[in-house]
Amino acid sequence: MSNRLQTYEASWYEASARDRVAGLLDADSFVEFLGPEQRAMSPHLAQFDLTGAFDDGIVVGRGRLDSQEVFVAAQEGRFLGGAFGEVHGAKLVGLLRAARDSAGPAGPRAVLLLLDTGGVRLQEANAGELAISEIIHAIVEVRSAGIPVLALVGGRAGAFGGGGIITACCSRIVASEHARVSVSGPEVIETNKGVEEFDSKDRALVWRVCGARTRYLTGGVDRYVKGSIPDFRKTAIALIAHAPPFELATLKAEQRRLSERLQRFGDCRDAPEIWRKAGLPESEHIAEITDDAFLAIQRIKGADHDAR
Amino acid sequence: MTLDDVLTSLFPSGHQVERGPSGTLHGTAKVGGHSKVTVVGIVGGTPLGVDAAILLAGHVLAAVEAGDRAPIVFVVDTSSQNMARRDELLGLNEYLAHLYKSLALAAAQGHPTVSVLFGHAAAGAFIATALASQSLVALPGAAPSVMDLPSISRVTKLPLEQLERLAKSTPIFAPGVKPLFAIGAVTQTWEGDQPFAARLKDLLRQAPAASDPRDRIGLERKGRLLAQKIAERVAAEAVAHA
Numbered sequence: 001m002s003n004r005l006q007t008y009e010a011s012w013y014e015a016s017a018r019d020r021v022a023g024l025l026d027a028d029s030f031v032e033f034l035g036p037e038q039r040a041m042s043p044h045l046a047q048f049d050l051t052g053a054f055d056d057g058i059v060v061g062r063g064r065l066d067s068q069e070v071f072v073a074a075q076e077g078r079f080l081g082g083a084f085g086e087v088h089g090a091k092l093v094g095l096l097r098a099a100r101d102s103a104g105p106a107g108p109r110a111v112l113l114l115l116d117t118g119g120v121r122l123q124e125a126n127a128g129e130l131a132i133s134e135i136i137h138a139i140v141e142v143r144s145a146g147i148p149v150l151a152l153v154g155g156r157a158g159a160f161g162g163g164g165i166i167t168a169c170c171s172r173i174v175a176s177e178h179a180r181v182s183v184s185g186p187e188v189i190e191t192n193k194g195v196e197e198f199d200s201k202d203r204a205l206v207w208r209v210c211g212a213r214t215r216y217l218t219g220g221v222d223r224y225v226k227g228s229i230p231d232f233r234k235t236a237i238a239l240i241a242h243a244p245p246f247e248l249a250t251l252k253a254e255q256r257r258l259s260e261r262l263q264r265f266g267d268c269r270d271a272p273e274i275w276r277k278a279g280l281p282e283s284e285h286i287a288e289i290t291d292d293a294f295l296a297i298q299r300i301k302g303a304d305h306d307a308r
Numbered sequence: 309m310t311l312d313d314v315l316t317s318l319f320p321s322g323h324q325v326e327r328g329p330s331g332t333l334h335g336t337a338k339v340g341g342h343s344k345v346t347v348v349g350i351v352g353g354t355p356l357g358v359d360a361a362i363l364l365a366g367h368v369l370a371a372v373e374a375g376d377r378a379p380i381v382f383v384v385d386t387s388s389q390n391m392a393r394r395d396e397l398l399g400l401n402e403y404l405a406h407l408y409k410s411l412a413l414a415a416a417q418g419h420p421t422v423s424v425l426f427g428h429a430a431a432g433a434f435i436a437t438a439l440a441s442q443s444l445v446a447l448p449g450a451a452p453s454v455m456d457l458p459s460i461s462r463v464t465k466l467p468l469e470q471l472e473r474l475a476k477s478t479p480i481f482a483p484g485v486k487p488l489f490a491i492g493a494v495t496q497t498w499e500g501d502q503p504f505a506a507r508l509k510d511l512l513r514q515a516p517a518a519s520d521p522r523d524r525i526g527l528e529r530k531g532r533l534l535a536q537k538i539a540e541r542v543a544a545e546a547v548a549h550a
């Protein structure tokens with residue numbers, strides 16, 4: 001294995017989409033569908049004077065994870081912020097439909113979504129928006145067919161906009177410290193509602209509101225990992241066998257879970273208010289402590305759940 | 309159309325639909341051929357936040373639990389998702405996802421789902437309301453958008469005039485019913501003679517597509533030429549490499 005790859009293996013955050021896939025799956029097991037050699041590019045970017053990518057910013061295919069067959073999709077956050085356009089979105093829709101149609105003993109044991117996205121690509125906003133709805137529809141079908149869908153988030157672009165909604169439609173969510181998961185980006189809220197509502201330049205505030213630590217403690221993500229590619233791999237392997245089914249009981253439990261969160265913390269506007277109400281230790285410092293110290297904290301009651 | 313106009317036009321034989329908190333609506337109505345439909349809604353141009361989303365999902369799940377497979381009509385005049393630090397802190401993405409999943413579960417369990425848009429719906433709220441049902445009907449006054457052109461102009465750094473010119477030649481990014489109809493997001497546009505009750509009845513009588521038909525429709529309407537082909541090529545390679 002090359003030194004370059006070993007370096008990338010250390011950090012999910014620093015790695016490209018392709019290196020994440022290579023490091024996540026069993027060695028040399030990845031087979032890409034509609035790879036860059038086929039030049040499936042966005043036809044819409046040229047009119048905005050933007051250069052396209054041969055894979056339109058997403059890698060999809062199959063491989064093995066701990067010897068189990070899986071489908072995988074990885075967004076390249078460094079290409080247009082990993083945003084969903086027509087081709088980008090359709091590649092993921094196609095992968096999910098293929099998983100649905102091959103459900104059974106010979107089909108994949110899971111679909112892994114390596115999300116790294118700012119949401120809809122505005123240059124093809126309508127196609128991107130509809131693709132997100134089609135992706136959610138297909139995720140529900142895959143889950144209904146008994147195949148877990150895992151979201152892995154730890155990239156530069158986080159999972160914003162429709163990407164945040166997609167994340168919460170998956171069976172399980174794994175995130176590292178760098179991950180931010182939200183709908184409206186802080187800049188968008190600041191632009192629309194003013195800096196007093198959300199100061200997007202206050203990075204510590206942004207992470208307290210949208211970051212993986214807040215999501216993990218409240219139950220918005222299921223597993224918090226330290227951020228190396230092997231950490232994500234180990235956790236994904238462990239979660240495949242423990243994914244909630246998509247059924248009425250699961251959604252009723254989610255209804256209770258989210259209602260309780262709203263009742264308990266609905267008047268909070270910053271994370272430390274939640275930690276204090278929940279009686280967590282060191283409520284002022286949770287954002288600054290090491291990953292090991294963070295993982296030693298007891299999550300808020302109900303944050304470890306099957307209600308998704 | 310006002311909300312009262314919409315409800316009268318959809319349900320001329322009467323309805324028991326009441327306003328709830330956070331711009332929500334809930335109740336039942338009768339549509340010919342069905343003894344009952346469940347009506348939910350978000351109206352008044354209210355941005356969709358955590359409070360409305362959890363209420364609406366609760367109504368939908370209660371309808372699923374009733375087990376009667378009654379249709380669900382989702383009346384929509386919202387805005388974007390509620391842009392507030394508090395909603396994001398609470399995990400708005402989970403609340404919107406939960407609403408979408410609840411509607412998807414209802415559809416999967418045999419409740420025909422229809423979103424009826426008669427006002428605004430934008431961005432994440434558009435996904436979790438109008439785009440979360442099996443069909444989307446646009447009534448007069450419907451104004452769907454992903455993002456408005458001035459905002460697209462700000463982000464893409466392209467002059468507004470250039471975007472307005474481009475919008476005339478492609479439905480791929482511009483707001484409005486017409487482009488969203490062309491790409492397959494809007495199922496039907498209803499105008500002209502009212503009441504719309506007969507059209508709603510017809511729509512609810514149609515058997516739902518076995519698979520999400522919107523990329524096929526977008527291709528037929530020549531508004532979204534690549535999506536279905538790309539999805540099929542990926543799926544074909546998945547089979548070939550099995």
